[in-house]
Amino acid sequence: xPETVLVIGGGPAGLxxxxxxxxxxxxxxxxxxxxxxxxxxxxxxxxxxxxxxGSAQEALDVLRAGVVDPNIDVRVETTVTGCSGxxxxxxxxxTGPAGExxxxxxxxxxxxGFQHFDPGRxxxxxxxxxxxxxxxxxxxxxxxxxxxxxxxxxxxPPRNVAFIQCVGSRDRRLGNEYCxxxxxxxxxxxxxxxxxxxxxxxxxxxxxxxxxxGYWENEIYWPAQEQYNVTYIRGIVTEIVGKxxxxxxxxxxxxxxxxxxxxxxMIVLSVGMEPSRGTRDVAGILxxxxxxxxxxxxxxxxxxxxSTNVPGIYVAGAAAGPKDLEDxxxxxxxxxMRAVGAVRGLARSEAAxxx
Amino acid sequence: xxxxLNVLDTRREAREERGPAVPPTEDVREKVxxxxxxxxxxxxxxxxxxxxxxxxxxxxxxxxxxxxxxxxSCGQCGHIPGYSTAIxxxxxxxxxxxxxxxxxxxxxAWNYYASATSNQGAQAAVAMRNFGAAYESGxxxxxxxGTSYGHYKEVRxxxxxxxxxxxxxxxxxxxxxxxxxxPEEIVHYSEWIYxxxxxxxxxxxxxxxxxDVTVHPACHYHKLVVEDAIYDPDVYGGQRxxxxxxxxxxxxxxxxxxxxxxxxxxFGFRHILVQxxxxxxxxxxxxxxxxxxxxxxxxxxxxxxGCVTTLDQSQFAARAHKPNVGxxxxxxxxxxxxxxxxxxxRVCQLHWHSTEYRPLLEKMGIDWRERWREFEDDLERLxxxxxxxxxxxxxxx
Numbered sequence: 081x082p083e084t085v086l087v088i089g090g091g092p093a094g095l096x097x098x099x100x101x102x103x104x105x106x107x108x109x110x111x112x113x114x115x116x117x118x119x120x121x122x123x124x125x126x127x128x129x130x131x132x133x134g135s136a137q138e139a140l141d142v143l144r145a146g147v148v149d150p151n152i153d154v155r156v157e158t159t160v161t162g163c164s165g166x167x168x169x170x171x172x173x174x175t176g177p178a179g180e181x182x183x184x185x186x187x188x189x190x191x192x193g194f195q196h197f198d199p200g201r202x203x204x205x206x207x208x209x210x211x212x213x214x215x216x217x218x219x220x221x222x223x224x225x226x227x228x229x230x231x232x233x234x235x236x237p238p239r240n241v242a243f244i245q246c247v248g249s250r251d252r253r254l255g256n257e258y259c260x261x262x263x264x265x266x267x268x269x270x271x272x273x274x275x276x277x278x279x280x281x282x283x284x285x286x287x288x289x290x291x292x293x294g295y296w297e298n299e300i301y302w303p304a305q306e307q308y309n310v311t312y313i314r315g316i317v318t319e320i321v322g323k324x325x326x327x328x329x330x331x332x333x334x335x336x337x338x339x340x341x342x343x344x345x346m347i348v349l350s351v352g353m354e355p356s357r358g359t360r361d362v363a364g365i366l367x368x369x370x371x372x373x374x375x376x377x378x379x380x381x382x383x384x385x386x387s388t389n390v391p392g393i394y395v396a397g398a399a400a401g402p403k404d405l406e407d408x409x410x411x412x413x414x415x416x417m418r419a420v421g422a423v424r425g426l427a428r429s430e431a432a433x434x435x
Numbered sequence: 436x437x438x439x440l441n442v443l444d445t446r447r448e449a450r451e452e453r454g455p456a457v458p459p460t461e462d463v464r465e466k467v468x469x470x471x472x473x474x475x476x477x478x479x480x481x482x483x484x485x486x487x488x489x490x491x492x493x494x495x496x497x498x499x500x501x502x503x504x505x506x507x508s509c510g511q512c513g514h515i516p517g518y519s520t521a522i523x524x525x526x527x528x529x530x531x532x533x534x535x536x537x538x539x540x541x542x543x544a545w546n547y548y549a550s551a552t553s554n555q556g557a558q559a560a561v562a563m564r565n566f567g568a569a570y571e572s573g574x575x576x577x578x579x580x581g582t583s584y585g586h587y588k589e590v591r592x593x594x595x596x597x598x599x600x601x602x603x604x605x606x607x608x609x610x611x612x613x614x615x616x617x618p619e620e621i622v623h624y625s626e627w628i629y630x631x632x633x634x635x636x637x638x639x640x641x642x643x644x645x646x647d648v649t650v651h652p653a654c655h656y657h658k659l660v661v662e663d664a665i666y667d668p669d670v671y672g673g674q675r676x677x678x679x680x681x682x683x684x685x686x687x688x689x690x691x692x693x694x695x696x697x698x699x700x701x702f703g704f705r706h707i708l709v710q711x712x713x714x715x716x717x718x719x720x721x722x723x724x725x726x727x728x729x730x731x732x733x734x735x736x737x738x739x740x741g742c743v744t745t746l747d748q749s750q751f752a753a754r755a756h757k758p759n760v761g762x763x764x765x766x767x768x769x770x771x772x773x774x775x776x777x778x779x780x781r782v783c784q785l786h787w788h789s790t791e792y793r794p795l796l797e798k799m800g801i802d803w804r805e806r807w808r809e810f811e812d813d814l815e816r817l818x819x820x821x822x823x824x825x826x827x828x829x830x831x832x
Contacts, residue, residue, distance in 0.1 A: 200673060201456055201492070203661065205697055209450075209672025212442045232442045254459040323694040323729070357453060374457065 084109050084153075085419040086172055086185040088160055088362055091119015092143055092405055093397025093412045094191035098154075099146035100416035101189075106423070107151045109185060111158040111174060113358060117144050120193050120356075120398075121405075124218040127225035129405065130262065130269045131299040136225075139405075159358075163188075163366050167392025168426045186423035187392045188366065189415045190376055192358035194398035197248025197256070197351040205319040206247065206349055213238075213327055214320055216247075216351045217266055224273045231346055233325075237278050238345035242329060243267040244317045245287040249352030258373060260352030260402040265296045267350045268304045275308040284311045284344075286331070293404070315340060320347055353402045368393055375401045386415040394418050443672060458492035460662045466595045467617050475601060477616040479570045486630040491666045497620050498630040499577070501531035504569035505624075508580030509541050510740035517784025518743065518765075519579055520830075521772040522624055524782045527827065528775060529634055534574040539565055544586035549704040555593065559600060560607040562590045567613030577622050581739030582704075584623040585659035591621060592660065621663070623656060625738035628768055629665055629678040632685035640776040641800050643688040648770075649732040649762075650679045650690060651722065651746060653739035654699050679738050679767045686774045691730035695721050701749060702741035718749035723760050734795050735764040750790045763792035779803060780810035781830045 083106060087098045090112030098108040116122060118140045126136035147154055155176055162173030170188060174181050196218055199208040208214050212232040215223075223229045231238050245267060249260040264287070271283045285304075290312065292301045304310040317331035326343045333340045355374040363370045368388040369377040376395040380387045386394045396415040397408040471478040481497040490496050503526070511518040526533050543561050546552045569576040578584040594601050594617070608615045628635075657664040657676040667677035670684075675696070683690050701707075701718030723746065726732055735746055747764035754760055769783040779785050779801060785792050796803040813825055 195453060198450055198453060198456060200450060201459065203459075205674065207672070207674055209443060209446055209668075210674050255457075256459075319697050321694040321696065322692065328694050 083107055083423050084183075084185045085416070085423065086111070086160075086170070086183070086188045087191060088188065089119065089191035089193055089358065089397075089399070090114070090117040090154070090156065091191060091193045091397065092121065092140070093193065093399070093408045093415075094119070094189070095140075095143040095147055096409045096412035097189045097191055097396050097416045097419075098152050099143070099149070100413045101420055102147075102149045102151040104417070104420055105151075106416075106420040107153075108147075109153045109183060110147060110155070111160060111176075112154070112156045113159050115157050117147070117154070117156065120195070124196065125222040125225050126218075127221050128269065128273060130265045131296050133269070133273075160362060160365055167390075167422055170392065186426070187394070187419035189412075189419050190359070190362055190366070190368070190388070190393065190395045190399050191397050191412065191415075192362050192399045193356050194353040194359070194375075194402070195356040197260075197354050199247055199349045199351055201254065202247055202349075203251070203253045205321075206244070206317075206347075207320045207322075207327075208349060211320065211322055211327060213346045214349065215346065216349045217263065217270065218351075220270050220274075220348050221266075224270060224277070227277065229274055229277050238281055240282040240284070240344050241271075241274060241346045241348060242317075242342070242344045243271060243283070243285040243348045243350055245285065245290075245350045247349040247351050248354070250288065256352065256354070256373065258352075258402060259291055261291070261293065262402065262404050263350040263352055264291045265293070265300050265404075267348070268292075268296075268300045268310065270348065271310040272300070272304050272308045275310060282311070283308075284313055284342075286313050286315045286317050286329075288316070289314070353398055355399065359399045362399075366390065366393055368395075371401070373401070375399065386411060386418055392419075392422050447668065447672070456492070458494065458662065460492070462494060463592055463595055463660075464619065467591070467619070470595065470601075470617075475615075476605075477570065477614055479566070479575060479616050479618045481619050481622075482575050488626065488630055488665050489667065491662050491664055494662070496622075496626070496663065496665070498622055498626050499575045500627075500631070501526075501533065502574050503531075503577040503622075503627070504534045504536060504572055504574035506539055506542075506565060506569070506576050506578045506580070506583060507535075508583065508740045509545075510744060511579060514744050515740070515747075515766075515784070515787050517769055517782065517787060518740070521766065521768040521777060521783050522579065522628075524772050524777050524830065525628070525631075525635065525768060525775070528638065529631065534572050536568065536572060538568055542580070542583035542586055544582045545704060547586065548582065549708050555600060556603045556607070558586070559590045559594055559604045562587045563594075563604050563608055563615060563617075564611055564613055566616050566618055567608055567611070569618070570614055570616040575622070576618050577624055577627060579624045579740075581623065581625075581653040581655040582741065584621065585655035588621050588660040588663055591617065623678075623738075625656065625678045625767065626665055628682055628738075628771065632682045632771075635682070635771045635775060636685045636687070639686055639774045641774050643686050643774055643799060646688040646734065646795075646799060647691045647730065647732045648683045648688050649693055649726045649730050649735050650683065650696070651700055651735060651737040651742050652676050652679065652696065653737060653742050656738060679736055682767045682771060683736060686771060688770075691726075691732050693726045693729040695725045698722060700737070700742040700745045702745040704741075707741070707745065714745060715749040715752045718745050719753035719757065719760055722746060723750060723753070723762055724757075726762060727759060732762060733798055734770065734792075735762050736767045736770050737764070738767055748789045761791055763788065763790050763795045765792070773799060773801065778809070778830060779806050781813065781825055786810075 158176035394415040396412040670677035
């Protein structure tokens with residue numbers, strides 16, 4: 081019986097799951113679609129992590145170092161293209177630079193993550209594909225990682241910037257009724273970074289309601305207002321149009337109960353999370369259930385947030401729904417334990433029967 | 436690192452790499468066919484040949500080329516008759532078969548949107564009565580009015596999701612002796628114009644390269660049942676409906692942007708009935724003034740009855756104190772017909788429009804004085820002859 085656990089996805093969840101498997105004496109086969117490990121935080125150029133502003137790349141380097149282990153076989157530019165069998169002996173087909181290979185693994189951890197919501201599908205009129213100065217949280221993150229926050233249309237620093245929250249989240253019309261959990265914190269963090277970089281730039285955050293989980297309230301939300309003078313406005317922005325080379329933002333100030341029209345130099349859309357293409361593809365290949373939003377379903381919740389409906393297949397991180405990094409890494413450890421436990425438990429049972 | 440100037444192209448490429456997104460709304464057409472399979476109603480198929488166009492979430496909508504049953508607009512026929520005449524003229528120019536029915540009823544949706552009069556059953560029965568009439572004729576319904584079009588799509592949703600409503604309306608149709616039938620697609624005339632725009636471009640006789648156009652997308656076209664409206668990634672990045680704008684571009688004229696494009700024309704249904712000053716102010720201050728200031732167009736094109744009349748006729752009121760207004764307004768059908776050589780009075784009937792349009796005709800290369808003289812001659816002939824109205828033979832004489 082193969083003891084190896086296949087870990088699909090080389091982002092924070094996959095890296096931590098592989099590391100944890102090796103730590104408890106198991107063997108991991110880690111496959112990653114891209115040529116480098118790091119997942120969405122790397123692909124989307126995350127700069128500073130919320131809430132403590134630590135370097136994202138340094139954090140990823142720690143995770144990457146964790147999989148440099150003789151018990152972890154890392155294969156980049158490799159995807160899973162077929163799967164058969166059951167817990168204890170899954171036969172998986174991997175497609176990589178050397179072509180197709182067949183591997184036998186005892187259990188599988190799915191860590192295929194999320195992708196940022198495409199604001200072109202937003203039912204509001206935000207013009208992401210019309211106006212260069214309408215950007216997304218990851219677009220802003222990329223600029224902040226380069227310490228250069230400017231209007232894409234002119235290369236000049238903006239005089240004012242507005243964040244619009246809940247773009248692609250908490251939207252029944254889109255079918256994304258869920259909160260993506262991290263956007264309020266990330267927007268507030270980016271607002272602080274912009275204020276640090278450009279002290280003369282005014283920064284506004286337009287929100288339905290701010291959702292600052294756990295310690296983020298004190299670590300991000302209040303400092304943004306009290307130390308960095310970020311202005312929070314409860315309101316709904318419905319439309320962005322170009323006017324005089326700037327962006328005219330239209331909507332409603334729901335506290336004051338009146339319409340608003342404000343000219344901005346830049347607007348940042350706080351895009352939420354959706355299942356990545358890899359998550360959708362892998363769910364089909366492995367035959368595991370997805371929930372109504374396309375994330376991997378975890379029917380054992382709340383006490384078992386990592387088991388899928390297929391015995392021996394587990395999920396970690398944002399493949400199972402919106403997660404922050406702390407949740408992701410914690411979930412990866414739990415999935416690793418379950419996966420190794422499933423293989424060893426089965427082996428013990430078979431050994432007992434043989435005796 | 437320099438900021439790439441092709442930032443929007445890069446975003447679009449990245450969007451394609453993400454793979455197809457799941458549309459956030461159901462495809463109601465699938466439900467329409469499921470109900471047919473259960474024997475609940477008939478489905479009238481889009482006749483061949485048809486053209487596939489892309490709607491907001493990437494689905495394909497079938498637009499029939501010919502054998503169309505023309506559901507006309509009360510406001511077009513009553514206020515701007517050159518609108519529907521131009522549509523028919525375009526169809527005839529392409530040599531296509533169509534049906535101009537005499538037994539179509541008003542959709543009654545203006546009442547509904549203005550004051551919520553009528554009731555759900557009556558509204559749906561009117562729609563199904565008209566669909567039944569189209570089915571009996573063997574021609575496929577094409578809706579001229581944006582409001583009828585949007586309303587019928589809302590009615591389709593209601594009928595699909597409510598068995599009691601279907602039962603009620605089926606009984607009414609039985610009493611009327613009409614078949615209970617839902618068209619495979621609900622098609623607006625501007626979708627047909629969009630689908631046929633290259634055919635018009637081939638037949639264009641005027642050089643429109645100096646004509647600047649602002650487009651007003653009709654609310655009842657793109658804000659009701661939004662997923663069924665036509666979008667094109669190459670038109671405003673796929674963020675605004677592509678109808679009208681694509682036609683302008685195909686004809687060689689220039690689309691000019693303005694910041695209040697998403698706003699209503701001012702018609703507002705209720706406002707035009709009970710608060711007309713609001714309508715007039717909105718149309719001129721929020722739309723025409725802004726267009727003038729930001730784009731200074733030669734003409735405003737739109738694709739619905741209320742929009743043409745409101746944007747056009749409101750300027751008459753504003754002219755009393757604002758000499759700066761005065762942008763001609765017409766439908767894209769009239770504009771395309773003019774580009775293909777249609778008579779501005781016999782066909783497009785611009786004399787029904789209140790804002791000064793003659794400088795536009797001159798800029799388009801149309802000798803309006805000569806065309807008006809011909810039209811006056813027509814009227815003299817009508818007075819002398821037994822003939823009560825001009826015919827298609829007169830239109831292209």
